[in-house]
Amino acid sequence: MRRSAAESAPSKPSSGRSSKSPPVNAKKEYLALLAELDRRHRHNQLAAYKPYERQAEFHAAGAVNRERLFMAGNQLGKTRAGGAEWAMHLTGRYPQWWQGKVFDTAVRLWAAGVTGEGTRDNPQRVLVGPPQQQSAWGTGMIPGDAIVDTIMGRGAPGALDSVVVRHGGGGDVQSGESVLSFKSFEKGREKWQGETLHGVWFDEEPPLDIYSEGLTRTNATGGITIVTFTPLLGMSDVVMLFLSAGEVERMGKG
Ligand SMILES: Nc1ncnc2c1ncn2[C@@H]1O[C@H](COP(=O)(O)OP(=O)(O)OP(=O)(O)O)[C@@H](O)[C@H]1O
Numbered sequence: 001m002r003r004s005a006a007e008s009a010p011s012k013p014s015s016g017r018s019s020k021s022p023p024v025n026a027k028k029e030y031l032a033l034l035a036e037l038d039r040r041h042r043h044n045q046l047a048a049y050k051p052y053e054r055q056a057e058f059h060a061a062g063a064v065n066r067e068r069l070f071m072a073g074n075q076l077g078k079t080r081a082g083g084a085e086w087a088m089h090l091t092g093r094y095p096q097w098w099q100g101k102v103f104d105t106a107v108r109l110w111a112a113g114v115t116g117e118g119t120r121d122n123p124q125r126v127l128v129g130p131p132q133q134q135s136a137w138g139t140g141m142i143p144g145d146a147i148v149d150t151i152m153g154r155g156a157p158g159a160l161d162s163v164v165v166r167h168g169g170g171g172d173v174q175s176g177e178s179v180l181s182f183k184s185f186e187k188g189r190e191k192w193q194g195e196t197l198h199g200v201w202f203d204e205e206p207p208l209d210i211y212s213e214g215l216t217r218t219n220a221t222g223g224i225t226i227v228t229f230t231p232l233l234g235m236s237d238v239v240m241l242f243l244s245a246g247e248v249e250r251m252g253k254g
């Protein structure tokens with residue numbers, strides 16, 4: 001382990017320096033170390049992620065359910081939870097406390113919102129960093145050191161088409177490359193056909209045909225879908241898929 005500059009500052013009495021004023025070089029080294037710590041912290045939001053109770057329940061449910069819905073009010077951490085989980089699957093860096101779904105290979109994932117702008121400003125921002133500041137890409141949930149490549153989209157300014165992410169490579173996890181692509185519901189079902197995926201994240205409520213298409217993409221891998229949103233449209237088709245007959249009946253009465 002590296003020792004701090006303060007610890008390694010010279011202490012020979014023959015140097016003639018006062019112990020109250022460390023040499024300029026040691027001060028510089030110390031400041032550089034602080035800056036490096038700050039940079040690492042900002043570049044590793046994933047390691048710093050501590051889920052709230054409902055977020056933890058949502059993650060844990062992934063161990064046994066292929067399809068999950070995190071339906072909650074505004075600003076309760078839906079997008080952050082989705083982003084943290086996606087960053088774990090992409091990198092293979094699952095924290096000690098993790099009880100949710102685990103993929104043991106590199107993955108292909110999608111993250112989607114209603115429009116290109118919405119996808120850029122929510123999942124992309126949380127996963128990669130502020131869309132308008134390319135120099136800050138790598139400060140989102142996907143650690144900067146795991147981003148191999150970013151491929152620009154052809155739609156909204158600053159919107160990415162996809163991100164190539166380094167997977168594994170530490171301990172006994174074999175290294176590989178995961179690919180995350182950004183999609184939007186507005187493009188319609190045709191754009192949702194084709195690829196085989198390990199997971200699809202809907203960061204808003206999707207129309208039923210888009211949801212089904214996304215789910216179908218994950219069938220061959222036994223993959224997962226997550227839906228994170230605040231219900232504004234009442235009980236839609238997609239929400240109904242997640243409710244039991246008893247729950248629907250109770251809602252009808254009440
Ligand atoms: N586990 C957590 N620890 C610390 N901060 C958190 C956590 N979860 C969410 N937050 C913070 O709470 C705020 C709201 O989070 P987020 O954007 O994920 O919520 P949301 O439910 O998606 O909001 P919206 O309803 O606007 O879509 C953000 O500032 C986010 O960083």
Ligand SMILES: [Mg+2]
Nearest residue numbers: 078079080122
């Ligand atoms: Mg959100």
